Amino acid sequence: MKPISKIYTALILLFLFAPIIILLVFSFNSAKSLSVFSDFSLFWYRELFRDSETLNAVRNTLLLAVSASVISTVMGTAAAVGINKLRQRYLRTVMDTVTNIPMINPDIITGISLMLMFVYVGRLFGAATSLSFWTMLIAHVTFCLPYVILQVLPKLQQMDRALPEAAMDLGCTPLRAFLKVEIPEILPGVITGLIMAFTLSLDDFVISYFTAGNGFQTLPIRIYNMTKKTVTPKMYALATIIFFVILTLLLISNLMDSDSAETVKKAKQKRKKAKEVPST
Amino acid sequence: MGNKNSSVRSLRLIQRLCLAPYSVWAALFIIVPLIFVAYYAFTDNQFHFTLENVKRFFTATSSVSDASGTREVRTYLLIFMRSLKLALISTLICLITGYPAAYIISKSSARTQKIMITLIMIPMWMNFLIRTYAWMTILQDTGILNGFISLLGLRPVHIIGTEAAVVIGMVYDYFPYMILPIYSVMAKMDSKLLEAARDLGCNSFGVLHRVIWPLSLPGVFSGITMVLVPSISTFYISQKLGNGKFYLIGDAIEGQYVANNLHFAAAIAFILMVILLACMAVMQRAANRRAAV
Numbered sequence: 001m002k003p004i005s006k007i008y009t010a011l012i013l014l015f016l017f018a019p020i021i022i023l024l025v026f027s028f029n030s031a032k033s034l035s036v037f038s039d040f041s042l043f044w045y046r047e048l049f050r051d052s053e054t055l056n057a058v059r060n061t062l063l064l065a066v067s068a069s070v071i072s073t074v075m076g077t078a079a080a081v082g083i084n085k086l087r088q089r090y091l092r093t094v095m096d097t098v099t100n101i102p103m104i105n106p107d108i109i110t111g112i113s114l115m116l117m118f119v120y121v122g123r124l125f126g127a128a129t130s131l132s133f134w135t136m137l138i139a140h141v142t143f144c145l146p147y148v149i150l151q152v153l154p155k156l157q158q159m160d161r162a163l164p165e166a167a168m169d170l171g172c173t174p175l176r177a178f179l180k181v182e183i184p185e186i187l188p189g190v191i192t193g194l195i196m197a198f199t200l201s202l203d204d205f206v207i208s209y210f211t212a213g214n215g216f217q218t219l220p221i222r223i224y225n226m227t228k229k230t231v232t233p234k235m236y237a238l239a240t241i242i243f244f245v246i247l248t249l250l251l252i253s254n255l256m257d258s259d260s261a262e263t264v265k266k267a268k269q270k271r272k273k274a275k276e277v278p279s280t
Numbered sequence: 281m282g283n284k285n286s287s288v289r290s291l292r293l294i295q296r297l298c299l300a301p302y303s304v305w306a307a308l309f310i311i312v313p314l315i316f317v318a319y320y321a322f323t324d325n326q327f328h329f330t331l332e333n334v335k336r337f338f339t340a341t342s343s344v345s346d347a348s349g350t351r352e353v354r355t356y357l358l359i360f361m362r363s364l365k366l367a368l369i370s371t372l373i374c375l376i377t378g379y380p381a382a383y384i385i386s387k388s389s390a391r392t393q394k395i396m397i398t399l400i401m402i403p404m405w406m407n408f409l410i411r412t413y414a415w416m417t418i419l420q421d422t423g424i425l426n427g428f429i430s431l432l433g434l435r436p437v438h439i440i441g442t443e444a445a446v447v448i449g450m451v452y453d454y455f456p457y458m459i460l461p462i463y464s465v466m467a468k469m470d471s472k473l474l475e476a477a478r479d480l481g482c483n484s485f486g487v488l489h490r491v492i493w494p495l496s497l498p499g500v501f502s503g504i505t506m507v508l509v510p511s512i513s514t515f516y517i518s519q520k521l522g523n524g525k526f527y528l529i530g531d532a533i534e535g536q537y538v539a540n541n542l543h544f545a546a547a548i549a550f551i552l553m554v555i556l557l558a559c560m561a562v563m564q565r566a567a568n569r570r571a572a573v
Contacts, residue, residue: 005384019414082299106513113313142309
């Protein structure tokens with residue numbers, strides 16, 4: 001890299017990380033001030049862990065993210081298998097367009113549209129409040145589905161179409177061929193889709209905000225409520241913990257990536273050597 | 281053979297059945313809700329047909345007073361134009377600063393590329409509420425920025441509550457969405473093309489103008505969409521960094537939702553959706569025409 005490129009990237013990184021580093025530093029401030037650092041203390045962390053509402057929100061968020069990502073991964077993978085086999089061009093176009101809608105629509109419109117429907121249907125059944133954990137779960141599954149489909153579909157398209165048929169020629173039942181041949185082929189896409197759905201659900205605020213009932217608070221909604229009124233470094237402690245959790249997850253996934261890349265490389269080298277041996 | 285055909289047919293049947301749950305789900309929770317937006321937008325509280333909500337968006341007025349006196353303005357049109365202006369400025373800043381960054385990263389070693397992309401993605405994984413909130417503490421009049429400025433012996437600046445603060449927030453929140461698609465297109469670019477252009481007599485600017493820029497356009501278009509759409513419809517950034525003074529279209533929808541004016545909220549959402557779809561159709565056509573040339 002040229003020096004000027006180095007300076008430029010450094011500036012970009014400074015812009016991206018300065019706010020986060022400031023949050024980190026001030027979460028250890030003993031005073032409430034957000035501009036003067038007085039003393040190092042863990043006071044705000046202790047406060048955070050005493051805040052039962054926030055801890056409850058963490059539990060809710062995890063429960064919602066796990067359910068939404070599992071449901072959307074199962075349904076999305078099945079959908080991708082079906083879409084991949086669609087013969088009629090117009091049906092394929094319809095499915096692609098519909099799948100794209102939640103991704104191109106602004107979150108606020110997805111949120112509002114689901115909320116309007118839930119409220120209307122709730123009123124039909126005479127319910128005073130129709131928004132609950134279940135409406136949120138439906139909303140999260142809905143916005144996660146396109147991302148799962150988009151991860152799995154390319155893997156199916158890359159797969160050799162003759163593979164499942166060969167398996168059946170060799171005596172597999174169709175179901176077995178599907179489970180034993182197709183599923184392992186598309187598994188990497190399925191796992192990426194699952195992780196993506198999980199993080200999207202974890203992070204979502206806007207759609208949750210419109211579809212959440214009063215009783216069910218996720219972490220982003222809790223953060224919204226905390227920042228609505230007063231400024232408290234408790235929020236910073238929370239942000240710091242989230243930052244380190246994300247950092248750890250990213251590092252692990254990167255290590256796993258390079259690990260698997262290494263093993264692939266080694267396997268290839270071995271194969272190369274094995275090929276070379278007979279020829280010499 | 282008959283056995284094989286029947287098993288192929290039952291495999292097809294399984295695959296068809298796979299699509300059924302998603303088809304039902306997508307119809308119920310993607311299509312029907314959008315119909316409900318239109319239904320609410322064109323009805324009153326008793327669900328009788330009315331154009332009142334849409335009319336209100338275009339005609340409602342309010343008075344603003346500034347240095348030049350008090351004037352009557354079209355409330356929601358003004359809000360919409362303001363949202364559009366701030367979102368366009370933010371998108372432009374992201375593009376101008378993000379494009380060279382994406383280029384630099386795509387030209388560096390594989391290891392650096394991986395580290396840089398991970399670093400750019402880390403802030404993206406933090407919740408946008410937290411990111412926006414961090415800027416609030418930086419930009420406050422008694423915040424860190426002014427502390428730093430007064431250390432240098434300069435006059436403190438007043439940023440919080442201005443349009444500039446809202447733009448900073450939007451740029452910070454959505455910057456990675458600009459870099460990542462442009463980078464992924466550039467990383468796939470064949471370096472032989474650049475060499476060929478040089479061999480055929482292009483200087484650096486010529487290579488950029490005639491080869492890199494046209495080839496990176498798909499990334500640029502998707503970057504623009506990914507920054508413009510969320511920044512035009514945001515409702516938290518403006519409340520926190522604009523001190524609620526710079527009411528944007530997202531705030532308008534949220535405000536009507538909180539006030540339980542669901543029909544008017546739906547009308548604003550409906551109009552926003554129609555305008556965005558029209559914009560995207562135009563961009564798509566421009567992109568296609570480019571691709572055809």
